[in-house]
Amino acid sequence: MLVYARFTSRLKSASLKIRDRSMRLSKYFLPVLKETPADATIASHRYMLRAGMIKQNSAGIYTWLPLGHRVLKKIEQIVREEQDKAGAIEMLMPTIQSADLWKETGRYDAYGPEMLRITDRHDREMLYGPTNEDMITDVFRSFVRSYKDLPKNLYHIQWKFRDETRPRFGVMRGREFMMKDAYSFDLTEEDAVKSYNKMFTAYLNTFARLGIKAVPMKADTGPIGGELSHEFVILAESGESEVFCHRDLVEMAPPGDVDFDGDLSHIFEERTALYAATEEMHDAEEFAKIPADKQLTARGIEVGHIFYFGDKYSKPMKATVMDSDGKPQPVMMGSYGIGVSRLVGGIIEACHDENGIVWPKSVAPFGVGIINLKANDEDCAAAASDFYEKCKAAGLDPLYDDSSDRGGVKFSRMDLIGLPYQIIIGPRGLKEGIVEVKDRATGERQNLSPDAAMTLLTEAFA
RNA sequence: CGGGGCGUAGCGCAGCCUGGUAGCGCAUCUGUUUUGGGAACAGAGGGUCGCAAGUUCGAAUCUUGCCGCCCCGACCA
Known part of the structure; x- marks a missing residue:
């Protein structure tokens, strides 16, 4: 008993200290490779393998070795802090979901073979979550009844699985990946746009803190659905898609300290007044109106994607709140994703030279x-x-x-x-x-x- | 999912076309000399040649099937 008491008191005092992150190489696990693995073609993949950050287990699935894990956690923490600042609330949903919720929204059939479907021992249909709109909507409708509880923004940072036809480029397009996904709930579209602007602003600050220049671009909404959507794109030669924007957007300073409860529309407007679009949304005529020396055509890596999709899920799932007139209203939603594991590769694509990685200070595995x-x-x-x-x-x-x-x-x-x-x-x-x-x-x-x-x-x- | 390519030692590769029981470089271990930008020498260990079937006296090598991985395109955080 005495021994136990002494042990727990020692644990308590240890937990008060800041975690010691220093390391002697002789005690560490850093399996660096002298030669470039044949399978890696782009810089971030090559360097992640060579620097002993990851080990491939199968196509698009990786073990995060100690050095890679450190960076992943640093990025995760910055993303978390910026979400918290913007008023989003962290939680954690499971990786394995029941098919039932997805049948309610009709997405079980709509999502296609990209969703990994599993049956458990009782033959119940399960799936490894590729995203969490359906599940979060279920959480919301279970507990929230009144417009007075709005707005709310709930997020988690969790592994996702999408059974891509062609995973590639290391962690940049893995099948298993770590994503921060936030979901906003508002009574009206007008309020939902405010929530959208909060995340839009938080994202600008997040990517700036990560040491990269990510440009918000008008984007296609894809299978998530909805009307208002922006992708946050890092410009890099190895980018998977072509993007078009006004050159001034690239160097624009982040908003920094702002009042997230105040009006953020000016930030949104400032960033969206200039032309910026992904390939699918590109309008050559509009682009041509930009002065020639300001036209920028480049390759881009998508590291964040935000959507407003209104009642797309709340309506079929009957996620309603009572408005001030006592009438049930389907809640207006948006979702906001950041590819945390992809960012590890994305940052390397933006920050490396012929000798290796050049980490921004904020995410470096060691200082x-x-x-x-x-x-x-x-x-x-x-x-x-x-x-x-x-x-x-x-x-x-x-x-x-x-x-x-x-x-x-x-x-x-x-x-x-x-x-x-x-x-x-x-x-x-x-x-x-x-x-x-x-x-x-x-x-x-x-x-x-x-x-x-x-x-x-x-x-x-x- | 269409097209292309590759699976041989921990990693990078040769051998395969023309069948005869596996080799090179790096890494690893031992020793000696070295030590400010991936050291030198000497020695040692390590491979059911992706898996299975077939052809053959004999298969890494030829044939068929399967599995895995990569690249280009179409789709996506």
Whole structure:
């Protein structure tokens, strides 16, 4: 009993501390590949395999190895924080759903072979959820009765499965993928548009925090249905579809701190006043009206998609609330998706060079990589270890390469995994009391005292 | 789902056309010398050649069927 009490009290105190995310390479699991796997053709897939982030299990299905998992979780957390800021409420729905709800909306037949259908031991029809409109509508109708409880926006971050005919490009078009999907509920279309604008705004901030430029574009609604829809698209050569937009949209600053309870229509209008459309929605005549030097035709990666679809699901599923006149009204809905696992690949497509990945600071698996050039030299080991402990204490999430590999191996491995900063500690510099700081993105190197290097790092991550 | 390609050691590949019982590079293990941009030498281990059937004295190699994976297109977070 005493032992148990002591154990639980230790757990309690541990949970109060911020999780220690630092790591010594000798203790980590980082299976990097020297040679490029034959199956990978695009940069993000190649680098994810080479950097030991993922392992393929079958077509479009991947294991997330420790390094990849770190990035996935970082992206997930940023997405979560921005959803919360916008007033969305997190929950969690299951991956396996009953076919019954899908029959209510008619989607069980409409969805087609892309939906993975399963029968359980009692021969009940089940499915691995490709999306959750039907299920969330059921949750809503089970509990909400009054217009006074609106608006509401519920979201979860959960694995989805879509049995694509042709999964490809690693996690960019996997069959199993992690998605953040939010669902808004309003009494009127006018209110629903406000909810739509909240998510529209939150998405602009989310992608900016992730270190990428995602442009909202007028989009086709597809099988989800509805009238108002935008895709958020990263421009990259390896993009799957062609997109067209006004060049100014690409560099537009994110809204930043806004009052999500206030009027956000100006943000929506500012971003949609200029032309931007995906291939399916492209209007060549409208596009031609843009000044020639502002016309941008590019390849795009869809990382987010938002829809307004009114009562498409609430009507067949009888998800109604009483309005102020005491009359039942079908609730007006929208859904808002972000491809969390796809973003890992998408960010790499936007952020890499010939040596490997160049992570934006916000999503980097570790903040700083420490290279001890001479592991068997006592002074070097002591200096590197000391620097590691200081980074750890400063919350910089350091990865300390304490392996006995040769310098060249360490350099190329660190470049490959793409941490924003490298601290290179070797006998040569140490004699003069300096360490080398390398900025992965620019390649710029500075010789600094360990203290000055720490200052540079803490300021960079402030 | 239409078209194309590929499955041989952990990874990248050769061998297959013209059947004779498997090889190269990297990686791994041991040792020595090295150590600021993927070291050198010496030695060692590791493969029912995707699976199954057939042809044959004999199959990685020829035939048929199946499975898996990749690429191009049509569809999608």
